[in-house]
Amino acid sequence: MKVEQAPTARRLRLPAVDWEDFIARYGTVLALVAVFVAFWILEGRFVSGRNLLNILRQVSTLAVVAGGLTICVAAGEFDLSVGTVASLAGILVAGLMVRQEQTFEVALVVALLSGAAFGTLFGFIVTVFRVPSLIATIGGSSIALGVNFAYAGGDSIYGQMPAAFKFIGQGFVGGVPFAVILALGVLLIQYLFLNKTRAGRYVIATGANPKAAKLSGINTERYRFLGLVCSGFFAALAGVMLTSYLGSAQPQGADPYTMDALAAVFLGMTTIKRGQANILGTLVGVLTLGVINNGLNMVGAPFYLQNMVRGGILIFAVLLAVRREEIRFF
Amino acid sequence: MALLEARDIVKTYPGVRALDHVDFILERAQIHALVGMNGAGKSTLVKIIAGVEKPDHGSIFLEGQPLHLSHARDASQYGIVVVHQERTLIRHLSVAENILLGIEPSQLGIINNQLLRQRARELLESLGISDLDIDADVEKLGAGKQQLVDIARALRTSPKVIVLDEPTASLSAGETEHLFDTLRRFKERGVGIIFVSHHLDEVFEIADHITILRDGKVVSTGAITAYKPEDVPRLIVGHEIAETTSDYVDATGKSVLLEVQHLCGEGFYDVSLKVHAGEVVGLAGVVGAGRTELLESLVGYRDVRSGTILIKGEPKRIRTPQQAIRNGLILVPEKRMEKGLLMRLDVLENLTVACLPHHSPGGIVSERGLRQTASDIVKRLGIVTPSLRTNIGNLSGGNKQKVVFGKWLAASADVQGKIFLLDEPTEGIDVGARAEMWNIIRRLAAQGAGVVVATSDLEELMVLADRIYIMRAGKMVCSGKRPDFTQETVLQHMLGATETTVAQHAL
Numbered sequence: 066m067k068v069e070q071a072p073t074a075r076r077l078r079l080p081a082v083d084w085e086d087f088i089a090r091y092g093t094v095l096a097l098v099a100v101f102v103a104f105w106i107l108e109g110r111f112v113s114g115r116n117l118l119n120i121l122r123q124v125s126t127l128a129v130v131a132g133g134l135t136i137c138v139a140a141g142e143f144d145l146s147v148g149t150v151a152s153l154a155g156i157l158v159a160g161l162m163v164r165q166e167q168t169f170e171v172a173l174v175v176a177l178l179s180g181a182a183f184g185t186l187f188g189f190i191v192t193v194f195r196v197p198s199l200i201a202t203i204g205g206s207s208i209a210l211g212v213n214f215a216y217a218g219g220d221s222i223y224g225q226m227p228a229a230f231k232f233i234g235q236g237f238v239g240g241v242p243f244a245v246i247l248a249l250g251v252l253l254i255q256y257l258f259l260n261k262t263r264a265g266r267y268v269i270a271t272g273a274n275p276k277a278a279k280l281s282g283i284n285t286e287r288y289r290f291l292g293l294v295c296s297g298f299f300a301a302l303a304g305v306m307l308t309s310y311l312g313s314a315q316p317q318g319a320d321p322y323t324m325d326a327l328a329a330v331f332l333g334m335t336t337i338k339r340g341q342a343n344i345l346g347t348l349v350g351v352l353t354l355g356v357i358n359n360g361l362n363m364v365g366a367p368f369y370l371q372n373m374v375r376g377g378i379l380i381f382a383v384l385l386a387v388r389r390e391e392i393r394f395f
Numbered sequence: 396m397a398l399l400e401a402r403d404i405v406k407t408y409p410g411v412r413a414l415d416h417v418d419f420i421l422e423r424a425q426i427h428a429l430v431g432m433n434g435a436g437k438s439t440l441v442k443i444i445a446g447v448e449k450p451d452h453g454s455i456f457l458e459g460q461p462l463h464l465s466h467a468r469d470a471s472q473y474g475i476v477v478v479h480q481e482r483t484l485i486r487h488l489s490v491a492e493n494i495l496l497g498i499e500p501s502q503l504g505i506i507n508n509q510l511l512r513q514r515a516r517e518l519l520e521s522l523g524i525s526d527l528d529i530d531a532d533v534e535k536l537g538a539g540k541q542q543l544v545d546i547a548r549a550l551r552t553s554p555k556v557i558v559l560d561e562p563t564a565s566l567s568a569g570e571t572e573h574l575f576d577t578l579r580r581f582k583e584r585g586v587g588i589i590f591v592s593h594h595l596d597e598v599f600e601i602a603d604h605i606t607i608l609r610d611g612k613v614v615s616t617g618a619i620t621a622y623k624p625e626d627v628p629r630l631i632v633g634h635e636i637a638e639t640t641s642d643y644v645d646a647t648g649k650s651v652l653l654e655v656q657h658l659c660g661e662g663f664y665d666v667s668l669k670v671h672a673g674e675v676v677g678l679a680g681v682v683g684a685g686r687t688e689l690l691e692s693l694v695g696y697r698d699v700r701s702g703t704i705l706i707k708g709e710p711k712r713i714r715t716p717q718q719a720i721r722n723g724l725i726l727v728p729e730k731r732m733e734k735g736l737l738m739r740l741d742v743l744e745n746l747t748v749a750c751l752p753h754h755s756p757g758g759i760v761s762e763r764g765l766r767q768t769a770s771d772i773v774k775r776l777g778i779v780t781p782s783l784r785t786n787i788g789n790l791s792g793g794n795k796q797k798v799v800f801g802k803w804l805a806a807s808a809d810v811q812g813k814i815f816l817l818d819e820p821t822e823g824i825d826v827g828a829r830a831e832m833w834n835i836i837r838r839l840a841a842q843g844a845g846v847v848v849a850t851s852d853l854e855e856l857m858v859l860a861d862r863i864y865i866m867r868a869g870k871m872v873c874s875g876k877r878p879d880f881t882q883e884t885v886l887q888h889m890l891g892a893t894e895t896t897v898a899q900h901a902l
Contacts, residue, residue: 262758266760281716281748
């Protein structure tokens, strides 16, 4: 009896699924799955345990920058300097250890502080002097590049680096790259911050409607400021991770992160919490970019195709969001 | 054959059936009023007729021919023009340039200014609009005149069908008469006019025909002469309106919660007023009288130039809304979409944004505490929402307004001794929700709060206020107890019709 009744009972209990809403909400996730499956079909090696871990390791640095940028965009600001700020931190951490012979700890702290310092500078320019963050961070990006060249003379920095430092980008814990664990930890902290703390909720409220947030008693300047500091700080952390992974620092090595992180955040705004920069969405965006990058490599696509595809994704993500009125520019 | 016919229109949005098999017929030379509560489906029907939205089912016929509109531009090509509530003027351009925007007379791409001004003048003349300077920068015009410019632009193409969505919201009495004269002239030429309005007095003045929508259905339609004005509200609401005549409360003997002395700021000069515990103070004035500027300056959202603010007798300097809230001074702003709501966030997030400090010990948000507070407010204010997690944009106007207000109830465990400044608290919400808001406001005062209600709605003013202050052109021109006023005398002060009585009633 039970067996006979089960199908009917189950069908009755099925909640009415609003497919249109479901597709709109998880379309980006479905696209990620589709791309993944497509590469799997094209190249069987794509879905090996080793390559999957490799993808995760490749995107771990981007995830850290994009997560920080998510907080900034959630507060209603843009940060177009994350790439150059990451490059600067990457150069600083290497230079301090190799050229100034500082300890790993000192180098790490100074590098991270450089990112936070740029964020603080932008915070001031944006909230006190009311320069739009778009402009402040484009200008600041050039300043960061200048500081970078002034410090390292435009050269790469090679040399002996402590094992503890190399562990950040090259180490493994139980077969999993430490960078992946670090990135997941950072994303978790960012997620908890935005969703579970008062400050995080205020960041989101400020980004949703600064006027209403201010009239609700929120010090909106403080949270816009905080958003910019977060994106600068996590950009610097990503720069450190990149240098550690490569074992050397390239003067403009992390510059492309600006565009990739923006693409990831905007892709993220089309899913999970639509119209809002959110960490889970950004993770989907980061994985999408990672899968496409890695997949194109595996199937032997020419290197320049990656640039085209990534640029196309940024534009497409924003196009999608603007069409559905989830993002509004100016 | 009807001029315009909407037949069996169905439109469903996620979770809401906005229009449920609606038929609507507009004849030539007819002014057809479309009335109903917010959320009854008026705007949806207007959007479908204007080609902004497509119906799920049913069709539109113009002079018997089916119309397939996929864009707002299509509608105007067929001679259907819509004047929206929002202004669509271009800043820094003159009245003439705005009116003829896109069809400027030109040779080889160079605009012929003389011809432009001449054509604009002719158009305004034909519309019977005489007191509009065609060379004025539209930005420097008052809201009413801006609206006239907007209307003139819509009517420049000699349309067949005109749709006016709440056209009188920002017009003075004189400007409204002007508009009505213009509409009557178009009607004489055989144009059909759809007139969407909350103001029944205007409907009965201008309309020939009325259609009443409720919950997406036509509940009644017919010639206006077949209706009595007092019967229509019942049809709109679907039940008897709760009578909200409040007794006059003399609270002037109670403690003074807020005292403002000689306050000056942008848009208001030398303003003084007092608010006592337990009273509702009405702040009247036309749009642009300086009421919003005053209220927003009191809570530190705008700058105060000079003057004193005393809260419970103590002078306070309030520079930010935060400081105001700490001093028990709360503003529920006008224009809820622009200043009140966190768009794209949900009901819970909107209701709890001001009470987060009470529910985040150590900075960590207590989800359960927030949920409890929010659902408590939803119950207390009767907010209609599918769930606490519903996007705020999906609520009707009245429910949105309740959310904007409710976040302050959530943040004030005890309203006694607090001062609530409400700026147009029932703007653009339906009759039923308006009566509910009135009850909520009276209850606040009864619980010992001091309430200031800035409103352009005279009925609201007379129902709610115990004492009345009237502002005109940034100055406080008159104040007194409600029983000393009638709607007519308030209106006279608002419009400056009686210069001699200025400050006669001052307390």
